[in-house]
Amino acid sequence: MTHQYPALTTEQKKELQEIAERITAPGKGILAADESTGSMGKRLNPIGVENTEENRRRYRQLLFTADQRIDSCIGGVIFFHETLYQNTDDGTNFSKLIKDRGIVVGIKVDKGVVPLAGTDGETTTQGLDGLSERCAQYKKDGADFAKWRSVLKISENTPSELAIMENANVLARYASICQQNGIVPIVEPEILPDGEHDLKRCQYVSEKVLAAVYKALSDHHVYLEGTLLKPNMVTPGHSCPTKVSHEEIAMATVTALRRTVPPAVTGVTFLSGGQSEEDASINLNAINNCPLAKPWALTFSYGRALQASALNAWRGELSKENAATEEFIKRAEANSQAALGKYQSSGSGTAAGKSLYVENHAY
Amino acid sequence: MTHQFPSLSPEQKKELSDIAQRIVAPGKGILAADESTGTMGKRLEKIKVENSEENRRYFRDLLFSTDPSISNCVGGIIFFHETLYQKSDSGKLFPQVIKDKGIVVGIKVDKGTAGLNGTDGETTTQGLDGLSERCAQYKKDGCDFAKWRCVLKISDSCPTSVAIAENANVLARYASICQQNGLVPIVEPEILPDGTHDLLRCQYVTEKVLAAVYKALSDHHVYLEGTLLKPNMVTAGQSCAKKFTPQEVAMATVTALRRTVPASVPGICFLSGGQSEEEASLNLNAINQVPLNRPWKLSFSYGRALQASALAAWQGKTANKAAAQEAFCSRAKINGLASKGEYKASGSADQASMKSLFSASYIY
DSSP states (O other): OOOOOOSSOHHHHHHHHHHHHHHTOTTOEEEEEOOOHHHHHHHHGGGTOOOOHHHHHHHHHHHHTOOGGGGGTEEEEEEOHHHHTOBOTTSOBHHHHHHHTTOEEEEEOOOOEEEOTTSSSOEEEOOOTTHHHHHHHHHHTTOOEEEEEEEEOOSSSOSOHHHHHHHHHHHHHHHHHHHHTTOEEEEEEEEOOOSSOOHHHHHHHHHHHHHHHHHHHHHTTOOGGGOEEOOOOOOOOTTOSOOOOHHHHHHHHHHHHHTTSOTTSOEEEEOOTTOOHHHHHHHHHHHHHOSSOOOSEEEEEESHHHHHHHHHHHTTOGGGHHHHHHHHHHHHHHHHHHHTTOOOOTTOOHHHHHTTOOOGGGO | OOOOOOSSOHHHHHHHHHHHHHHTOTTOEEEEEOOOHHHHHHHHHHTTOOOOHHHHHHHHHHHHTSOGGGGGTEEEEEEOHHHHTOBOTTSOBHHHHHHHTTOEEEEEOOOOEEEOTTSSSOEEEOOOTTHHHHHHHHHHTTOOEEEEEEEEOOSSSOSOHHHHHHHHHHHHHHHHHHHHTTOEEEEEEEEOOOSSOOHHHHHHHHHHHHHHHHHHHHHTTOOGGGOEEOOOOOOOOTTOSSOOOHHHHHHHHHHHHHTTSOTTOOEEEEOOTTOOHHHHHHHHHHHTTOSSOOOSEEEEEESHHHHHHHHHHHTTOGGGHHHHHHHHHHHHHHHHHHTTTOOOOTTOOOHHHHHTTSOTTOOO
16 A cells, blocks of 8 residues: 555546535435335335336326425435436426436445355345446436445344455445546445344444444545445344433434544435434434534435325325325425434424433443 | 443543543643653754763753643643653652643653564564553553554555554554553554655555554554544655645645544644654644644644754753743744644734635645
């Protein structure tokens, strides 16, 4: 590691950093609308809607045609490949529609998880083959950022060193390739919330995983100012008997990030995992009120936590589309407030909330 | 890396964090007075003073018994082993003199560099043997922080990955052991300024070295909130034909740190390397004016850059004691201001025009 062979020109770096800053501008976050065809099936089934291309198109349309109220809340939208080439009823391409209203277009580029043989059900993520050519095409088709999801899980023996190292490496390769093509990579090392582990365990694992991720990004010469991080919040496992407050989640999360994510990273856009819409907003708000120095934007990249109510209101009916869009706008506005630390959910006073922050040396 | 086996209790963490915060309180930095006997010889030879134990004691006493207001700009002082057990003219042990002024006492604990065989003159640093017991004793004797210096160099083939990995690892072992004994470890991965390389090359190497250091600290379960970093500033090599302004040095330095040093590290105290007293102050000042988010304190841990004038004024003569102390105080105050970005060198423009010298168009 003696000599630099610059991976990016000054102009390329500038472009990447500006894109990242636009996505995570104050009060803005990301709508993760990149559910694969299979995942969309899981969303449409419960509301009795058939998983057809047309229904998927109609559903994304009611999100993308929301009125100007979302322009100050949504900095970027992540697309699935199919959606990038679909149109509104009057023939406007979705990507163009989003871009024209000043929202950055993103694209999911990974090709799903594959098993790591010899581990306890751990995985890596595929999608590197031909990725550079695909990115170049996506850039032409309007995308300025991409997303790639790696997955880790907590159990007695996991995550293993191999799983941590392999996923960190594959994320770094993906990030490097994206940047070569003018695309800001969102780096997503998700640690699943499944399990009985407590908050401390999740924090410990998150710190180890993120340390490995940023070492790999350094090794692969990735330009951090032109990246975003999409991590899990630090929470107890779903089956953990001990419940914790929003402030404890916030303190554990911010502490873990402060110990691992270099200040040069432009923004951290949390995934919502299995959280309810309201919890995802309250937790994000608590994170932004955590009394520790936080040198990156802390915002959302939510899928279910922005769309659950909208899906429920829609149920596939034409007459319910406006109501569904309204539900989406409501959550977008709530999360925008949360990203500024100003969210007031009915029933929780922010003043009382602040005093619940436990000192971080306990973490 | 599946389970945590906590290395420190919450009380131990709080103590370490509090010590670190005290050392880098706003406007304060570190006096590195830990020159080994041999190194002190080099300093004293320049002013034709004999390198005797008494002369070394006298000079440190001169510094330590300066006006108590020194504690407004000095948060910590690093000692060499011998000095920890010497006394002031008034008969008080030096650690007590320092503590009475509200300044934190630190101790150099490494035992110098050792060659890495098969490399082009690269080194690691020794001193881990029995370190835990030594730290426990130093803690009893009044120390609350420690310092360990690793050295890397830039050349056509250096630093190599083995030098980077080995030094990062040994720094992490040292840090882990210190914390077990209630001492805040100052982590010093110095990249020497010798060479013809330019600013960009130094920045690149610094980023790689610091990334390795913080990965090693994570692997060794070191509590970052209870550590300090003592890095080189990012500068061109001393023999580089091109010269760079303090603003360029500052921007390259802060950029490198932002890309590698987690926000949980409370403070970064630069070494002065071969810089003159004024250069070291101007650069530190410029660093504290860089218009980028800097979540850690950016201060000084200066040896020569705090003592050169004092040594020159002293010349080994007791009659010059007050003048020497005045010279030391003056540099300490200036660096205190520089650590807040408030130092105005005579003839230099004000803050506003200084800021405009940070060209936004140069992306590092």
